[in-house]
Amino acid sequence: MVFKKPKTPMESAGWSCSGADYAALAKVVDALGTSSFYREISAFTARALDCQKRIVMRYSAFDTPVFLYNNAMSDDAVEFYLRGLFRIDPLRKLSRENRQPQVVNLRSMTSQPRVEPDYLEQIFKIAFIYDELAFLLPTVGGLTIAICCERVRGMFTDEDKDHANSLLPLIVSLHQRHLQSFFSNRRTTPQADKDDFTGAILILDAKGEPVFSSDAWRDSALTDAETARHALQERSEGAPYLDLGKDALVHWEDLDENSPLAPGGVILSAERKSGESIGISGEQAIQKFCEKYAITPREAEIFRLALLGFPNSRIASQLDISVGTVKNHRWRLYTKLDITTERELFHLFLAEVIAFH
Numbered sequence: 290m291v292f293k294k295p296k297t298p299m300e301s302a303g304w305s306c307s308g309a310d311y312a313a314l315a316k317v318v319d320a321l322g323t324s325s326f327y328r329e330i331s332a333f334t335a336r337a338l339d340c341q342k343r344i345v346m347r348y349s350a351f352d353t354p355v356f357l358y359n360n361a362m363s364d365d366a367v368e369f370y371l372r373g374l375f376r377i378d379p380l381r382k383l384s385r386e387n388r389q390p391q392v393v394n395l396r397s398m399t400s401q402p403r404v405e406p407d408y409l410e411q412i413f414k415i416a417f418i419y420d421e422l423a424f425l426l427p428t429v430g431g432l433t434i435a436i437c438c439e440r441v442r443g444m445f446t447d448e449d450k451d452h453a454n455s456l457l458p459l460i461v462s463l464h465q466r467h468l469q470s471f472f473s474n475r476r477t478t479p480q481a482d483k484d485d486f487t488g489a490i491l492i493l494d495a496k497g498e499p500v501f502s503s504d505a506w507r508d509s510a511l512t513d514a515e516t517a518r519h520a521l522q523e524r525s526e527g528a529p530y531l532d533l534g535k536d537a538l539v540h541w542e543d544l545d546e547n548s549p550l551a552p553g554g555v556i557l558s559a560e561r562k563s564g565e566s567i568g569i570s571g572e573q574a575i576q577k578f579c580e581k582y583a584i585t586p587r588e589a590e591i592f593r594l595a596l597l598g599f600p601n602s603r604i605a606s607q608l609d610i611s612v613g614t615v616k617n618h619r620w621r622l623y624t625k626l627d628i629t630t631e632r633e634l635f636h637l638f639l640a641e642v643i644a645f646h
Contacts, residue, residue, distance in 0.1 A: 322470030350431030495553035
């Protein structure tokens with residue numbers, strides 16, 4: 290365990306660090322403004338929180354999420370997520386609802402089973418996450434960077450969560466310095482490394498002159514030489530975005546006079562609409578699934594609770610039946626679905642949710 294709580298009275302107000310911890314922080318500082326920044330800062334945060342896995346996500350205002358770094362999810366799981374499960378990703382929802390830096394523990398669950406309003410999100414957490422702390426870092430152009438640190442053994446304690454919140458100001462400050470260095474470097478010198486984290490953006494100064502364009506903006510099939518002019522015209526007329534057709538658009542964000550990027554300027558972002566949340570409720574999804582596979586009412590009750598991660602004993606208590614009865618119904622349910630494990634149950638149901646949508 291790193292960042293162990295100090296035992297000496299003189300250190301009782303803080304956390305002690307080893308030389309390796311400081312070396313990990315030095316790597317983050319060295320990576321400011323480069324494409325390796327998110328790899329290094331996620332390694333630092335994972336080390337600080339004693340986590341074995343980490344993911345860095347880019348959440349956009351409209352577009353599909355992007356994996357900036359991943360050593361937690363398999364290729365199959367990533368493909369499954371990008372096929373449509375991102376629509377029930379609770380971090381994606383939070384990134385759009387709250388534009389303030391925050392630490393989120395996704396494994397927090399209610400003590401009672403609920404089908405609405407966030408049943409599908411609860412299933413997502415159980416199917417894909419053992420225990421995770423995420424640092425949400427809103428940034429330019431409606432983007433949010435999420436640094437997700439996951440444990441594969443042991444659960445986060447309240448002390449761990451307090452520690453993560455104490456780290457948040459440092460992570461936010463490092464991220465801000467990274468952005469300043471990133472944009473400053475690319476305004477003055479061509480860079481060899483890619484700038485995948487920004488998406489397709491164009492930054493204009495207060496006079497409407499370009500000061501930065503990302504690789505994705507220059508290479509995008511959505512934009513051309515007239516896109517910026519058309520976007521500024523729509524903006525001047527009070528429109529929320531420029532509709533490019535075929536589920537594509539350009540939206541904008543005004544920069545204040547103190548912005549280090551372009552004081553009084555504007556950021557244009559070109560994106561495709563990836564769709565809002567899954568257009569089906571948890572209750573509707575369960576009903577459709579049960580109809581498709583001819584699941585009995587009792588099996589359906591057990592199915593609902595199993596998807597919330599309830600063990601047989603808790604299901605039995607909830608339904609006022611014996612544990613043996615629960616086991617028998619689960620065996621018949623698994624046979625009917627041609628599966629053998631709870632993880633297969635999660636994935637089969639979520640695959641059907643995507644198909645229903």
